[in-house]
Amino acid sequence: MAQSKESMKQKVLRSTKWFEKKGKDGLIYRSWLKNQGIPAHFFKGKPVIGICNTWSELTPCNGHFRELALEVKKGIIEAGGFPLEFPVMSLGETLMKPTAMLFRNLASMDVEESIRANPLDGVVLLCGCDKTTPSLLMGAASVDLPAIVVSGGPMLIGRHRGLQLGTTDVWRFSDAERAGNMSEKEMEDAEAGLCRSNGHCGVMGTASTMACMVEGLGMSLPENAAIPAADSRRKTLAYMTGMYMVDMVKQDIKPSDILTRKAFENAIKINMAVGGSTNFLIHILAIAGRVGVDLTLRDIETVGSEVPLLVNLQPSGKYFMEDFYYAGGLPAVIKEILPLLHKDVLQANGKTLENNYSESGNFNRDVIFSLANPLQKETAIVVLSGNLCEHGAVIKQSAASPRLLVHKGKAFVFENIEEFKNKIDNEDLPITENDIMVLKHVGPVGYPGMAEVGNMAIPAALLKRGITDMVRISDGRMSGTAFGTVVLHVSPEAAIGGTLAIVQTGDEILLDVPNKRLELLLSEEEIRRRKDLLVPFPLHSKRGYVNLYQQHVQQAHLGADLDFLRGKSINTVLRDSH
Numbered sequence: 013m014a015q016s017k018e019s020m021k022q023k024v025l026r027s028t029k030w031f032e033k034k035g036k037d038g039l040i041y042r043s044w045l046k047n048q049g050i051p052a053h054f055f056k057g058k059p060v061i062g063i064c065n066t067w068s069e070l071t072p073c074n075g076h077f078r079e080l081a082l083e084v085k086k087g088i089i090e091a092g093g094f095p096l097e098f099p100v101m102s103l104g105e106t107l108m109k110p111t112a113m114l115f116r117n118l119a120s121m122d123v124e125e126s127i128r129a130n131p132l133d134g135v136v137l138l139c140g141c142d143k144t145t146p147s148l149l150m151g152a153a154s155v156d157l158p159a160i161v162v163s164g165g166p167m168l169i170g171r172h173r174g175l176q177l178g179t180t181d182v183w184r185f186s187d188a189e190r191a192g193n194m195s196e197k198e199m200e201d202a203e204a205g206l207c208r209s210n211g212h213c214g215v216m217g218t219a220s221t222m223a224c225m226v227e228g229l230g231m232s233l234p235e236n237a238a239i240p241a242a243d244s245r246r247k248t249l250a251y252m253t254g255m256y257m258v259d260m261v262k263q264d265i266k267p268s269d270i271l272t273r274k275a276f277e278n279a280i281k282i283n284m285a286v287g288g289s290t291n292f293l294i295h296i297l298a299i300a301g302r303v304g305v306d307l308t309l310r311d312i313e314t315v316g317s318e319v320p321l322l323v324n325l326q327p328s329g330k331y332f333m334e335d336f337y338y339a340g341g342l343p344a345v346i347k348e349i350l351p352l353l354h355k356d357v358l359q360a361n362g363k364t365l366e367n368n369y370s371e372s373g374n375f376n377r378d379v380i381f382s383l384a385n386p387l388q389k390e391t392a393i394v395v396l397s398g399n400l401c402e403h404g405a406v407i408k409q410s411a412a413s414p415r416l417l418v419h420k421g422k423a424f425v426f427e428n429i430e431e432f433k434n435k436i437d438n439e440d441l442p443i444t445e446n447d448i449m450v451l452k453h454v455g456p457v458g459y460p461g462m463a464e465v466g467n468m469a470i471p472a473a474l475l476k477r478g479i480t481d482m483v484r485i486s487d488g489r490m491s492g493t494a495f496g497t498v499v500l501h502v503s504p505e506a507a508i509g510g511t512l513a514i515v516q517t518g519d520e521i522l523l524d525v526p527n528k529r530l531e532l533l534l535s536e537e538e539i540r541r542r543k544d545l546l547v548p549f550p551l552h553s554k555r556g557y558v559n560l561y562q563q564h565v566q567q568a569h570l571g572a573d574l575d576f577l578r579g580k581s582i583n584t585v586l587r588d589s590h
Contacts, residue, residue, distance in 0.1 A: 087254025114461025123151025140164030211241030289492025455505025
């Protein structure tokens with residue numbers, strides 16, 4: 013963290029407008045904080061660093077963030093800063109209904125306005141569970157004060173009756189129980205062994221993908237993505253992040269300096285290499301929209317299409333995040349694909365990508381493969397085109413069944429999630445393994461919030477016959493921990509009149525992943541005729557945030573942000589009332 017004398021010159025801090033004010037206002041600002049035992053010298057020339065904490069007992073993945081916040085504070089104080097911790101809305105993926113994704117944009121607004129309204133010069137973002145990472149980054153990027161991320165880290169590998177477990181096993185357990193091969197008691201017995209430490213999902217699910225995304229973008233210190241929550245090095249990283257944050261304020265390194273077009277392209281390539289969640293696409297498009305970078309779904313396809321899968325982690329492979337870290341973690345992956353990346357981009361610690369990762373080591377070639385000898389030559393995620401998805405759809409082919417990547421079958425339609433739940437375990441359901449399951453009205457407007465229900469459960473009758481995968485299509489999302497031949501994020505969604513809305517049971521659909529096509533095999537005339545018969549989709553609520561969300565949410569191919577939140581913001585307070 014050595015700096016030149018020029019860069020160490022004291023800049024005019026934003027917080028001085030509060031704490032160095034004379035008279036009544038200055039007295040109020042300082043006096044009310046002093047009731048917490050803060051000494052007078054902390055108000056004189058020290059950078060005020062906010063610690064944006066998503067700790068909540070309703071967000072189990074982030075349950076250890078009080079401890080991490082303490083380590084961040086220690087680092088800030090050692091580096092000469094003044095730490096102030098504050099809470100923001102926390103989004104617990106496992107507990108929130110109807111879906112945490114409904115509230116991602118609301119949480120980002122909480123973060124943005126909390127940072128802007130308070131006397132902060134920079135902010136450390138404590139993120140973990142799936143939506144906390146993009147919401148905090150979206151909010152902080154909108155304000156554009158110096159910011160850096162500390163992820164909570166993955167939980168340890170689950171252990172149960174001699175087996176290693178991860179969150180991906182939830183889906184396997186469910187199928188086994190519905191097929192009659194596992195009892196409810198056996199599932200309950202596995203609970204304690206599945207999540208046996210602090211941290212988020214221990215596979216390459218969405219939370220781990222988001223941690224890789226922020227490190228890939230340069231918005232965290234190296235190694236942030238994969239250190240297990242229970243490993244003491246996670247606390248050390250939090251401590252060091254606090255120190256670096258003070259340095260970032262002195263150098264005035266802001267998100268807009270880091271989140272450039274080149275940084276987004278790097279993150280896309282890194283996500284393909286690690287086999288990250290399809291949810292990555294939704295979130296990175298939203299973040300790009302906040303900082304004014306013109307990034308599209310087609311750009312993601314173009315930029316990432318030549319990057320093979322290198323990381324052998326569930327749900328695309330067999331290992332866990334704990335294994336990934338001890339094999340070298342994300343630094344090892346970045347080193348492997350360094351020839352494909354923009355090496356000169358600025359990172360949060362003031363160094364370039366090449367400076368940070370050129371010497372990284374790979375310690376287990378069965379976990380992290382080489383660029384010359386990848387785990388899978390094809391890219392992990394494919395963006396599809398066709399008349400069924402005029403603005404695009406996605407499939408994670410690394411977690412799909414190869415035999416189904418080219419498939420033509422008849423649609424079996426569920427108009428909404430309630431119809432699906434009511435019918436799927438009916439032993440007499442007239443569906444075959446060659447049919448294509450279609451679920452409508454689970455997109456941003458239709459659900460609302462675009463829930464993780466796209467990986468529809470296989471019909472119980474087929475599970476009992478040994479069928480474990482079918483082609484499934486929806487305008488919703490799926491958990492990053494899930495797997496199967498699942499087409500997601502169909503845009504435009506059914507609720508706003510996309511072609512998905514007019515699909516009927518018995519219609520033929522063609523999925524052709526190698527050629528990136530998704531087609532409803534009907535004439536243009538028939539498609540137009542059916543669309544003319546559609547009736548407007550009713551909003552779920554006439555009041556509050558849900559109503560605001562449904563009226564302003566953008567489609568999946570734009571990141572599902574609210575339309576009025578796109579574009580750059582400011583970090584100045586609009587009115588000074590004191």
